[in-house]
Amino acid sequence: MDITAFLHWLKDTMACTGQTTKNRIIRFQKQGDYRRFLQEWSEAATNFPALKPVKQMRIIRAISCQLPVEATLSGFSGGVWIENDRRITVHHTAVKTMPLEKGIPWGVQQIKAPLAWSITTGHRIKIGVIDTGVDFSHPDLRQSLSRGINLLNRSMLPHDDNGHGTHIAGTIAAANQVHGMIGIAPRAQILPVKAFDHNGSAFVSDIILGIDWCVRNRVHIINMSFGMKTRSKALLNAITNAYNAGVIVVASSGNDGKRRSVDYPARYPQTISVGATNKLRRIAPFSNRGTFIDIYAPGDKIFSAWLRGKYHEMSGTSMATSHVSGAIALLLAHKPGLSPAEIKAILKKSYLPLRSTKAPRYTGELDVMKMLGAAER
Known part of the structure; x- marks a missing residue:
């Protein structure tokens, strides 16, 4: 040429x-x-x-x-x-300001993460959260954050001006049980990658730059709580390269309540695609579902960290995805070196069946203790 x-x-x-x-x-x-x-x-x-x-x-x-x-x-x-x-947006529905809830958030309890903390806390596992940034001053996140990168302004830290990224980070790795909240993998390390603006919108090119940065900085897991309806060959190419480098990509399925379709990038087989459940352990009405879903996790009315040291309740497959990323961090700290394909297989053979006569039989809800047990076999 x-x-x-x-x-x-x-x-x-x-x-x-x-x-x-x-x-x-x-x-x-x-x-x-x-x-x-x-x-x-x-x-x-x-x-x-x-x-x-x-x-x-x-x-x-x-x-x-x-x-x-x-x-x-x-x-x-x-x-x-x-x-x-193309433009791509974060996945969430309702947002509600909440006072601090003492105790462990219901989703963290439901997937049985606390039962695993005597075995693993996610120590030294690096999770790239490609999102809106993070609130670096939040007391529950200070122990869990590294510098990360701001792809919208390289000279600045990836400060969150939306709230979504802070909420995701809190569920994955908040570590302030005495005075605040605790996430699923409290000793994991969050590497915030700001690719989304204050409206929760990004270009695919910024997502790809974020994936590139994560691969070069040797993260173990990339959390992708966002999606779009159209396929992008460039995004698939980037995710495939991350997958081949041994990086686990966890992606939210979308909030359209569809039965036979999920958003991209969750639709790509190189990702772990996540649907949302509620407190009754049923699929949340807003969650996409069907054969493209690899695992379900709590995503309805999820309490987590927010801007300016506050807390919000949010719903969406975004929130479910952060539960799965945290759980995989627990697994990798306990069993280092598992490949993305091995982790997907472990999740798919260790789920808890969902509560519903119409619930699919080929997948179910995340259960940390069953997941750790399946990794031993």
């Missing part, structure tokens, strides 16, 4: 003014072409400021940038692919 010609095309196309533009992802077929492009691009960007907004996604040999809607890559067919850089 003629990289110089492609770079000239990109420079001229990005410099076009007065045209409607949208975010695009351009993937290179060959590693050598991508390497040459990055080298030439870094030199050209100093002379042509229009090229500077290009984002590199090394994990999938791609870039993202804004291009005119009419732009096509017909002159470079075979060497590069292009797809729209």
Whole structure:
């Protein structure tokens, strides 16, 4: 592929003014072409400021940038692919401010996490939470957080300006049982990756950058409490590369109450897809369900940490996903080195059947003690 010609095309196309533009992802077929492009691009960007907004996604040999809607890559067919850089949103429904509830949250109790704490607390397991950031000042999270990264503003910490990411982090690894709340894996480490804005919205390219960062920083688990209706080859490629690197990707199925469909990326087989249950151990009415679901976990009226040291009750498959990520952290601390495929198999053979005559028989609700037992066999 003629990289110089492609770079000239990109420079001229990005410099076009007065045209409607949208975010695009351009993937290179060959590693050598991508390497040459990055080298030439870094030199050209100093002379042509229009090229500077290009984002590199090394994990999938791609870039993202804004291009005119009419732009096509017909002159470079075979060497590069292009797809729209779609918007993706966090998964939750109702939000309700709550006073601090003393004791262990019901979801943490329901999956039997406290019974496992004499065996494992998730010590040294790193969980990348790709979300809206986290409240670094929350007293229940201080012991559980590392610096992470802010993909929307690299010069700042990934501070949460929405609340969703803080809620997820609290369920996974809050560690303040005496004065606050406790999560499922209180000695696990959260690496917050801020890819979502204050509205809980992100571009697929930012998710891919987050996955790339997690893989390079050797996280064990990535929590993905978000989704979209359309398939993205670029996102699948990034998740497949993470999976092949041994990273467990846990994804929420979506809140549309659908019986035969789940959102992407939970629909990809390289993820562990999660549906939500309620206190009665039934599938929550809002939860997507069906054969694409690998495991169910508590997701209805979940109490957890919130901004400015507060607490909120939230519902959604997002909340269920954080229970599963925490449980896998307990498992990995106890049995290091399990592959993503082995962990999925353990979850699928250790679930508790759901309460309902119509409940599916091929999956059920997360049970930490049964999960740990299945890992021994």
